[in-house]
Amino acid sequence: MKMEFGLHLTQQQKLVMTQQMQLSVKILQMSAYELNQYIDKEILENPVIDFQCNESNKEAFDYKNLIKYFEYNRNTYVNENNGEEKISPFNFITLKKTLKESLKEQLLYLNTDENMKKICVYVIESLDERGYLGSTVDEIASELGVSVQKTEKAISIVQGFEPCGVAARDIKECLKIQLKNKGIIDDKIYFIVDNCLEYLANNKYAQMAKKLNITTKKAQEYGDIIKSLEPKPSRGFYNGEETKYIVPDAYINKIGDEYYIIMNDDIIPKLNINSKYKQIINSSKTEYDDEIVDYVKNKINSAIFLIKSIEHRKNTLYTVLQEIIKIQKDYFDYGSSYLKPMTLKDISDAIGIHESTVSRAIKDKYIRTNNTTIKIKDLFTAGIYSRNGGESISRTSVKGMIEDIINKEDKRKPLSDEKISRILKEKNMNISRRTVTKYREELGIVSSSKRRRY
Structure with a gap:
């Protein structure tokens, strides 16, 4: 192999961004x-x-x-x-307050002995990011070296604080605390919380009604009450x-x-x-x-x-x-x-x-x-073209039309995605059922079976 060394002059174009140019681009965005x-x-x-x-x-x-x-x-x-x-400008001066800080403040005004307050503080510190109590009564009692009765009392005290539903062991207890706070004593609604939350999540009111031997409309009324409750008590508090x-x-x-x-x-x-x-x-x-x-x-x-x-x-x-x-x-x-x-x-x-x-x-x-x-x-x-290849329309416009169609539907007989697709085609927009489903989900709108009202 023959190797040669030499100097060659080549010309090439390069864009080199100076420090000032980089700063200008950085400020622009x-x-x-x-x-x-x-x-x-x-x-x-x-x-x-x-x-x-x-x-x-x-x-x-x-x-x-x-x-x-x-x-x-x-x-x-x-x-x-x-x-x-x-309005005074001082009205807008607020402090970031966590759920635990709020609960401890409420504890300061509680008329009880210091020992019980210490157990309550431990309960508060044991809450997870949702406001639920992750530890059992026995675990807390064992860790603190106190009786189960005192631990249960401390948990009950914290559960009486605002927001309602805090310190519950699970979502069922959280919802039941809120129902009791509202003065609702109907056994059927508590039965739904204990046994039918999966039906409720999927709007299966007919199955729920059959289980409770009530009308579908009554089952839906119970469902509306439960859906008005807060499953995450920590919502609205500063989380860091x-x-x-x-x-x-x-x-x-x-x-x-x-x-x-x-x-x-x-x-x-x-x-x-x-x-x-x-x-x-x-x-x-x-x-x-x-x-x-x-x-x-x-x-x-x-x-x-x-x-x-x-x-x-x-x-x-x-x-x-x-x-x-x-x-x-x-x-x-x-x-x-x-x-x-x-x-x-x-x-x-x-x-x-x-x-x-x-x-x-x-x-x-x-x-x-x-x-x-x-x-x-x-x-x-980007644009979506109409069926005859005419003027293009935006995805946002299509979503707006889908939302408008759903808002005007008969809630007793909600429209399926296939039916919405046909309505859009009648308006000269060739939008498939799958696209309707995709846009409906992006809008946060549930399926027709879950939109039905009785």
Whole structure:
């Protein structure tokens, strides 16, 4: 084998993203919440950045103005300028409270001896994430070295706390505690809880009625009562997960026959460069060390690029929304049934930017329109073509039609998926039964057998 060494000159094209380009892309795809978090971090790390809260947010930071409203036993205050009564901002200050914390607070007001309170605390700490008691009476009594009677009393005490149904050993006990709390003493409903929950889950009221020797309608009435109960007592309490609040990036408002986009500038503070640092780089070099001047220049360049990137994010989203409104005017006028098929490519071709840029611009972003906050991404949907190959319609529109058909059906004789498919075909939409079933399940609507009312 002959081996040769040599130098060869080749030319190739490569796209190399600079650090600034990467930052610009990163900011473009940030949600309003993420952008605020990022800006807070930059303000702390970059001393040349000045920030100013928007007018609508000033009151939230004006502590002297806010503290005068802090009056005990008052839920409202009067605005001194116009005399109007407003809700006190302190009404919205809440603490995250877990189920166990709530139960322990209720225990503080219990008139019983400290020993019993300690057993109750142990019972509370033994609850699982649903609010159920996973340990048996014997296990708790053995672990604490107390009598079974005292343990049973402690469990009974905790079961008397709010939310009703807490500290139950299983779902049956949880439901029965709630029934007793409501003053319901009918033996048949307790029999259903003990023996017929599977029938109830599947709306098999006829089998349930036969078992109890009652009418199907009466069985359904019992079922409605049981379904109104809470099978998970811990629902609504803080479980350790952070709540992310949805903040719209823009408002779509209709004025006359036209829709206008109002960007939500209140979501982020207004950033600018501190004038003192501008003086440093504009002054003669003899006044400051070169190292200081270079440091300030770098920080100012970073701040300017951040401000430009935020503005670019805003302008790109505005341009995308303008095109969305052109395509989806019927949706904004009449609702989800009129949502047209629309893809990222449709928008990118119309405004002359890459599909990936459109995707980043709408990522995790919301708009507020018609008293509803919606995710922009949900307005994008592929088309389903009608039977004769005519105008395409969106999946969302089809789902809306299916939901509307089900809402208008006779609940005594609910429509099967096959029947719904035939109704849609009569409207010139070739939607198969399997597709109807898929969309119905995605809408969270149960089958016809479970929708039937007696």
